[in-house]
Amino acid sequence: MLLGDVGTSYTKILNTEKDEYRVIKTLDLLKSDLRFDIACGHNAKLRADRVANELVALEKGSRRLIGNGNFLVVDVGSRDIKYVKMKSSKYEEMDWNALCGATLGFSIELLENHFNVKTSEIEKTSQSLGVTCGVLGMAKIFDKISEGCEITDVLASFVKGIAENVYKFIDEPEFFYLSGGLYNNSLFIKSFQCKVKPLGRFVLLEGLREIGDSGVR
Amino acid sequence: MKIGIVGVPPQEVLDKYRGNDFIDLDTLFDFTDNSKAESYLPKIYCATIKSIIANALTIKLDLIIFDNGYSKCDNGRFISEILKRELNVSIVTTQNNATRRHPQTVCESDLELRKKFDLIVDSVVKDVDKSKLKYVKPNYGFWGVPPNDFSILDLFPKETHVFGWARCMEARVPADLELETMVREDLPTVFYAQAFCSKNSLAKYLAKKHNGLYVEVDDVLDNSVKSKIEAYLLLNK
DSSP states (O other): OEEEEEOSSEEEEEETTTTEEEEEEHHHHHHSOOOEEEEESTTGGGTEEEEOOHHHHHHHHHHHHHOSSOEEEEEEOSSOEEEEEEETTEEEEEEEEOSTTOOHHHHHHHHHHHHTOOGGGSOOOSOOOOOSSHHHHHHHHHHHHHTTOOHHHHHHHHHHHHHHHHHHHTTOOSEEEEESTTTTOHHHHHTSSSEEEEEESOHHHHHHHHHHHHOOO | OEEEEESOOOHHHHHHTTTSEEEETTSOOTTOOGGGGGGTSOSSSOHHHHHHHHHHHHSOOSEEEEEOSTTTOHHHHHHHHHHHHHOSSEEEEEOOOOOOOOOOTGGGBSSOHHHHHHHHHHTTTSOOOOTTOOBOOOSEEEESSOOSSGGGGGGSOSSEEEETHHHHHHHTOTTOHHHHTOOOTTSOEEEEEETTOTTHHHHHHHHHHTTOEEEEEOSSOOHHHHHHHHHHHHHTO
């Protein structure tokens, strides 16, 4: 089976026969003829006959990686934040923010390219740039730089602001699992005021594998 | 006479005009152009309130019966004043304080959810035959007002009971806050509110309290809200 998590910026692909994972830009996917047996994500319906729900894929993938029981998993994507909380293997809570308060991963990547800086290599800060969303936060960044602040300090406080946003969105837990492209951004992870365990970038693909194996939606 | 209705006016007022052609101005008809309301309202505003203004500006009416008190919403009170000043149509304003709850047979019937809402809305201005409706054991609940975009209702199976203000509509007690806030503890329920509507406070509060899903929709349903509801229903199967 060829499985795809077709996000706004990147598409994560799993070939289950070869157990091979890869990531391509979604723009490149859209220029190609590649199609998936099962896919989820913002652009999934353009490239798959069978489309699975992203939150369901997140829950099933997390369960496959963590096991049954209690967990809170948060997927921070390019454009959106979504989370699922399970208690004793039963649904407890979920939410998905794709509009106001979102565009987080996308904003970080845009800023890294603009300033030619890797945010994961920046030291964390206690200062937070109060950001309501990536787009509005960006205006504050350029204001701070024009006031003479160091670019790396401003970017660190921007990432801190984004982490605080996510933390509030998921109801300020003591611990959560992180899924999505920011799983290996140490600055982002250290910017949280709670324990964070990264699950990697392919959690939704694991969910799709589960969906494919079990035949559920 | 062609009479526009807003909200759930008191039965005795509706009875006075029985036999006339009633039109529910809260409805998003095929011809409703909400942008027309922007002459009087901010661009970012409750879509249902926009539809009321747009319909009132489009349809040639002889009279509007506007239930504009706390049995509707604060926005209703303000826009009834705007319509009074701007339209050359008589407007009767009411506050429906009815307390006798009629049976909520449609809300608990085995009809598809969209059909339930069609009948609930219809029941405000005409007699609806409920004798053949069968009770359905619910798997889910839908709490809220009739949405501006009814397509949200198609996401739910027919085993969905209706709660919130829509239930008050069928019960003909639109100011009955106790009924409006009634939910079933054990039933996975989606708490819906129209964006920029003050009922969002109740929706959010009740969703949190009852472990339900709170959704806010502006104008028409977008893909992320649709996916969120689908996931909630699947995860609670």
